[in-house]
Amino acid sequence: MxxxxxxxxxxxxxxxxxxxxxxxxxxxxxxxxxxxxxxxxxxxxxxxxxxxxxxxxxxxxxxxxxxxxxxxxxxxxxxxxxxxxxxxQFIPTVFVGDVGLAFLDQLPSQRALDLLQRRQAAMQMYLAKLEALPPHRGSAALLIQHQIHHVRSELAWLASLIADLQSASQSAALDEKGLKALENTRSKSNPK
Amino acid sequence: MxxxxxxxxxxxxxxxxxxxxxxxxxxxxxxxxxxxxxxxxxxxxxxxxxxxxxxxxxxxxxxxxxxxxxxxxxxxxxxxxxxxxxxxQFIPTVFVGDVGLAFLDQLPSQRALDLLQRRQAAMQMYLAKLEALPPHRGSAALLIQHQIHHVRSELAWLASLIADLQSASQSAALDEKGLKALENTRSKSNPK
DNA sequence: TATTGAATAGTCAATTTTGAATATTCTGAA
DNA sequence: TTCAGAATATTCAAAATTGACTATTCAATA
CATH class of the missing domain: 1.10.10.10 (Winged helix-like DNA-binding domain superfamily/Winged helix DNA-binding domain)
Structure with a gap:
């Protein structure tokens, strides 16, 4: 429609x-x-x-x-x-990229980190392209602003995921518990 | 795939x-x-x-x-x-809801405001549902956190759009320029 | 002036997606 | 027990989407 x-x-x-x-x-x-x-x-x-x-x-x-x-x-x-x-109306966003995240814990945490950092780089490149776009006229400009806002927000989220993953794998090096630690960490932090 | x-x-x-x-x-x-x-x-x-x-x-x-x-x-x-x-990889998000935004300037600004406020309400309801979800196990929790983060970010963006629209229609009441004012306002504000 | 490649314009067969239907089993209330 | 409706499980015809192709025009350059 x-x-x-x-x-x-x-x-x-x-x-x-x-x-x-x-x-x-x-x-x-x-x-x-x-x-x-x-x-x-x-x-x-x-x-x-x-x-x-x-x-x-x-x-x-x-x-x-x-x-x-x-x-x-x-x-x-x-x-x-x-x-x-x-x-x-509001139609919830579907993130196909989250299919991979659903299986993140299947990977050794170092590999997971590597891959997510590549995703991060791809996002940064996309953002740079958006920001370099010649100023559009009318409401097209609105849509670009929206996309920029969104990608920035996604970047922030990914950065925090990566950070959690990093500190989890740090403690894993000590306590041998691997990714399990991460899930607890994140599911509890729920900032307003 | x-x-x-x-x-x-x-x-x-x-x-x-x-x-x-x-x-x-x-x-x-x-x-x-x-x-x-x-x-x-x-x-x-x-x-x-x-x-x-x-x-x-x-x-x-x-x-x-x-x-x-x-x-x-x-x-x-x-x-x-x-x-x-x-x-x-990163696959840019497509916002079907933005199709409507592309034609926002076709509507009288009061009507546009009404509709966007309904969208806002729908988003708030969706967010409330997400936040009320019983705690999921494993990486499903991650996906829910992601969705929550995203909806909050979208709500913030929509609120700022509505605010701009409101102040634009305020000045329109004075200077009779209508929605045109809005586009300039937003396309210039580009916070880091 | 030919030739080549990009831009313009559209179509088609094959693949994919969907709404709706079918069919069985289970659950509980009358 | 029986009947209705929910849950389980799958299929199908119809509709929508896609990659790949066709064909013309234009622009540049050899």
Missing amino acids: DDRLLLLGLLRQSEMHGYQLYEFIERNLTTCTNLKKPSAYFLLSKMEAEGLVEVQETRTGNRPPRKVYRLTPEGERLFWQSLEENLA | DDRLLLLGLLRQSEMHGYQLYEFIERNLTTCTNLKKPSAYFLLSKMEAEGLVEVQETRTGNRPPRKVYRLTPEGERLFWQSLEENLA
Whole structure:
């Protein structure tokens, strides 16, 4: 539903053909969707069938004809409805990177540390890229600020995990208890 | 690939049939995957075809036979490889909720505020649920801590967005410039 | 002026995901 | 005991997504 909202919202600002939509999303809105090219086309033709958008075929030279999409009043209605719905709700974030964390205790703690430090480096690089981005206009800027805020927060969390892991493996060197110590440490510290 | 890692990792701890896997994920690991029941079954039979897991059909009474899966050495190898890969990389988070934010300026600012405050309430409820969760064992606890950290950070960000929106609509009441003011405000404030 | 590679524009078969249905067993209340 | 509904366990057809491909135009350079 959110991808429809995205397409409707963009078409509302100006009519476009599939590739333009895809390009724009790819360049400016990757932080809020994974929509790929064929999915974009698929969605568009579906939305046409549902009467949310109208198509105008335009042929330039002997190119394959481009389909230019524009919003119908029906589409406009759905836009407002979906926009309100999207803004009012909260969808919990799924962290695929946490699958690995779920099995962190299977690894020797030194190896775990190594890997997490590589993750940390990858995050720092991503953050640097975000911060170096040329200033975007309008609400795209908002999304980038959001992503920056998020990555900083994730970096802080990862740093604290790494620190715990380090001190746990320190004491493990003494008391031979390994990662078990860590779980207790972290599950108790629950700062407001 | 991450869902395979998840299934492999769980099967490595003990053999299980599809429903058990699904149930366990549903109860303890929803913060790191969206894997639905039929997808779990699909993945399992695919992994069987790939020689990553073995099946043992067990029939109890005249129930439909249950397929119990266990890891093969091949599966074990892939587990370690995928685990290291997962831990070492960082996959940027996609915020579907940001689709709405991308069109925030299309709404009258009072309406935008209303909706975002509802989102805020939804987030607070989710956080409360997380915090009330009975203490989980092992690394599941880690994932919950992560989710809590994340939601707190998101709440802070949303609060600051709402505050900016409020002060922007205050000045709009004076200078009639509406939401335009907001974008400038936020895109400049970039705290270290 | 050819040639090559990037950018533009879209499609398709194959894969993956999903909602909904099926079927059995268990639990407890009437 | 019996009937209803929850829990267990899986499957399937329909829908959505993807990687890989096709094809044209444009820009630069050999």
